Amino acid sequence: MENEDRIVILDHIKDICKRRCILPVVVIVVMIALLFIVPFGSLLSPKKVDGIFNISAKDDFVEVSTKQMRYTGYDVKNGIGTKFSYYYTIKDGKCAFALIPQDLVKADGKNLPEDAVKEEIKNLTFKAKVIKPNRAYNEMISMFAKDLNWTEEDLNSISTEWIVSSANYHPYRYIFSLIVIILLIGLAIVRLINSIKGYKDPYRFEVCSYLSKEECHELIDEAQDELDSENYLQINATYITEDYYIDLDTSGAFIIPLKDVIWVFRLGRRGFDIGKHSLTYTINFITRDGEVVKVPRKSSDEAMAIIKSIKATEYEIITGHSDEKMRMAAAIIRGREEENAETQPEEKTEE
Incomplete structure (x- = not known):
């Protein structure tokens, strides 16, 4: 019998894609209504x-x-x-x-x-x-x-x-408005189509921005296997397994291989909610190749707990933000680039 509490990444991606269909549909309906209300033809x-x-x-x-x-x-x-x-x-x-x-x-x-x-x-x-x-x-x-x-x-x-x-x-003002409306409709249609495709085939969803779709496909399956092992730390909708950072927030899905990460830190900004003065935080992951993945909308305590949990893994990851840690990360990335530059001529010689 299947465990009802099982965390299924593909189901979560489907839910995200379903919710992401709402805004494009609203935009398309409103913009089409404006095309009829505003006398562009006249x-x-x-x-x-x-x-x-x-x-x-x-x-x-x-x-x-x-x-x-x-x-x-x-x-x-x-x-x-x-x-x-x-x-x-x-x-x-x-x-x-x-x-x-x-x-x-x-x-x-x-x-x-x-x-x-x-x-x-x-x-x-x-x-x-x-x-x-x-x-x-x-x-x-x-x-x-x-x-x-x-x-x-x-x-x-x-x-x-x-x-x-x-x-x-004001012809130019109206023409500009017409162009904006058409662009918004076009962008909304593209987003709606992508959301529908993502719902039908969750493996198409970009769970890791610096990897290809094929690699993301493998990443989802591997991360799911680690979740199924139930050997993970959970902080709200974030799961830190032996090899992956998995974030299944209501607004997105992120899967980041910890072996790629060299530095993780949080940056805060003032929230937009009226009457609230707390900061919201974005967790920044820096990879060995200098790629940056940003996971937004975390509370202070949540961000700190996530970073501490990542630090407790077997991977040597720099945590926290400072000028010294920035220089350390830059040195690792620079070393990686030099290593790649040295191996490229050898590959060409073999050819």
Whole structure:
């Protein structure tokens, strides 16, 4: 009869892959929803409108051709310093306003101020976003009504419920957002596919970052054999067997051959939890070839217990962090590199 308390590395990897499917699915759903909510299609191909009064409040982005509009005398500047001017036109007792870039309506002639604009424009085509009246528009209406000796209420009563604003037409910003959304969807799909593959074939999971998939396959089987022997030290979800460091935390799975490790130490950082001031620690494993494997999210006591347990194994592993220990580890790595460099020419000679 199989032991119900048996620790099975492959089952743990499957659980991880299953949980890792959740975030990509959420990201994909949210990003696709944004593609429908944000009018990217209207932005990339604005609706062409002949005459401003053919616009409706339901339109998003438009390319409008207007025959004649007059200057209100009021301008506005956006956050990056681009200036826009308010123009209006009247038809059948209805008034419509447009906010047009000053670059398109600059006045011609000498001895004119740099920001002088045309009092009247004809046959102008420009791109804009159809928006509801905002604070800047309301301030303009208030002042323009006084210029006309009208009340603000009377002017609003004959004005459209929307304005055509080039100041709110930000194609590059929307295109950047579209690219980000597509990239996020792509990354989420890749992660989802990898998680599904990992669930179907747990041996594909990268349990040791510096080893190949074939070596990781063997590593999982060998580590499982040592766990089955029940000859190990356990610190929460960490198991230190005769030859392996095995970490089966809820967020990942790490298997590190202790024979490869020359130095292990912990580094702490301030946690992000509000109201908590304790440090979380990352255990750093340095191998003979200079590879670094980081196992994150350990408490202070947990990290110390793990390092002490590793120190108690038969392997000669430097533990703790200091400049002297860093130099010792560097010397071992350097010696390993020199040893490899000496053996390479001999191999070539034999060939």
